[in-house]
Amino acid sequence: MxxxxxxxxxxxxxxxxxxxxxxxxxxxxxxxxxxxxxxxxxxxxxxxxxxxxxxxxxxxxxxxxxxxxxxxxxxxxxxxxxxxxxxxxxxxxxxxxxxxxxxxxxxxxxxxxxxxxxxxxxxxxxxxxxxxxxxxxxxxxxxxxxxxxxxxxxxxxxxxxxxxxxxxxxxxxxxxxxxxxxxxxxxxxxxxxxxxxxxxxxxxxxxxxxxxxxxxxxxxxxxxxxxxxxxxxxxxxxxxxARSIYSNAGQIGYQLTIYTNLVPLKGNLVARRMALAGSAGYRVVSDSVLGGERICRAVGPVSALLHHGHPHGVRAGRRHPSAIRSMANSSGSCLACRPGCLRLQFGPGDAPAHRMGAVE
Known part of the structure; x- marks a missing residue:
């Protein structure tokens, strides 16, 4: 029983x-x-x-x-x-x-x-x-x-x-x-x-x-x-x-071209954490430099949904500046402005190959 x-x-x-x-x-x-x-x-x-x-x-x-x-x-x-x-x-x-x-x-x-x-x-x-x-x-x-x-x-x-x-x-x-x-x-x-x-x-x-x-x-x-x-x-x-141009190692190199002040910290885990803790962009920078898969990309959109409803730009599925700004403000980080958070919208008549290829 x-x-x-x-x-x-x-x-x-x-x-x-x-x-x-x-x-x-x-x-x-x-x-x-x-x-x-x-x-x-x-x-x-x-x-x-x-x-x-x-x-x-x-x-x-x-x-x-x-x-x-x-x-x-x-x-x-x-x-x-x-x-x-x-x-x-x-x-x-x-x-x-x-x-x-x-x-x-x-x-x-x-x-x-x-x-x-x-x-x-x-x-x-x-x-x-x-x-x-x-x-x-x-x-x-x-x-x-x-x-x-x-x-x-x-x-x-x-x-x-x-x-x-x-x-x-x-x-x-x-x-x-x-x-x-x-x-x-x-x-x-x-x-x-x-x-x-x-x-x-x-x-x-x-x-x-x-x-x-x-x-x-x-x-x-x-x-x-x-x-x-x-x-x-x-x-x-x-x-x-782990180390091809498409891997996390390649993504780290790309991020370091954006955040040049982090180059001296590369390879020093303790220094990274101490230097970045307390900064507004800590989560996004830490996630990029440490080679993670950016698991929190969607915190911004989720926060915007929970706290501000559905901004027009979000419903439309486009890179609407005001919508993205609202997401960034509501989440307290830069995550909403990253590529993983942008919307892609496909019409019902699109061929599967086109739909799949649009994400690259």
Missing amino acids: TKRRTALELLVVGLSAFVANAIMAYLVVFRLNLFLTDAMARTRSAWQVFFSGEPKLANVGFVWAPLPTLLQLPFVLIPPLRYKGLSGNLVTVLAGAASAMLVALFLRRTKLPALLRWLMVAAFVLNPMVIFYSSNGMSEMVVILFVLAATYLYIRWHETGLWTYLAGAGAATGAAFLARYDALFVAVALTMAIGLEALVRRPDRPRFSESSVLMFGAPVAYIVALWIASNWAIMGDPLFF
């Missing part, structure tokens, strides 16, 4: 989150005409796997972490989901719903009252940043899904000691790396936690700690090695994704 009740609760949570995310995706795509260039670039790559002049899996590309693009491959074969890049939105809708189910699983293990659990799950699903990234086609919710899965499986290993949970946590962490490269920090953190816990649990058997770390780390290392080998075999550079 308990298992059936748990399954029913998870089903209700998943369906409810899916509906909420789908409604938000409709608003983002068809009402706000908001298309983030990172998301559209991944969708275009998935489209090119089947419909380009040279259809091949390598068209997924070797700069973006490949998993969000790979997850779109079944959906781009469905014509309605190629319209306005909806395949990417659907992937994030599903990832957001699955993440909500994992949050419900976490909370169920706390033995909290049912009403409080439901309220906390609702707070997660309806959090403005969560529901926005569960609908916009970006990679954030995919990596959150696999980080949550890895954490849940780690907790189950902590409770039961079963090796299967440890191997599953490693596989989930490897999948998180394929969604965003910075998930390697999660791998490092979990490796340290697992090693220390195993050492405390069996202090007289150091091999137990070693085998625990290997059981978790082997899937992660295998997945990372496969990605590096693919870059090496096809692009001729094992670290093409």
Whole structure:
């Protein structure tokens, strides 16, 4: 009875989150005409796997972490989901719903009252940043899904000691790396936690700690090695994704031509943080210089939506100066003025190739 009740609760949570995310995706795509260039670039790559002049899996590309693009491959074969890049939105809708189910699983293990659990799950699903990234086609919710899965499986290993949970946590962490490269920090953190816990649990058997770390780390290392080998075999550079002209390294060089005063800080993480902390543009500059994927690009548009309603320029889907100024002011940063926040609007008669190509 308990298992059936748990399954029913998870089903209700998943369906409810899916509906909420789908409604938000409709608003983002068809009402706000908001298309983030990172998301559209991944969708275009998935489209090119089947419909380009040279259809091949390598068209997924070797700069973006490949998993969000790979997850779109079944959906781009469905014509309605190629319209306005909806395949990417659907992937994030599903990832957001699955993440909500994992949050419900976490909370169920706390033995909290049912009403409080439901309220906390609702707070997660309806959090403005969560529901926005569960609908916009970006990679954030995919990596959150696999980080949550890895954490849940780690907790189950902590409770039961079963090796299967440890191997599953490693596989989930490897999948998180394929969604965003910075998930390697999660791998490092979990490796340290697992090693220390195993050492405390069996202090007289150091091999137990070693085998625990290997059981978790082997899937992660295998997945990372496969990605590096693919870059090496096809692009001729094992670290093409990290240091090519299209990678984060190339983006750092471009940003340094704009923020020339940051050149002396390049390579000094502590100096960067100390110099930039407290500056108005800290978030955008830090995100650029440190080589991140600019995960907060859309803070400006979201803040403008929450606090100022729908400016005319935003609804029209154009680079309307007053709308962008409103977004920048409401968010307290320069993020809204960056390319990832600009709107692209396509007519219903545009061919898919034109729609996908417009984002470059």
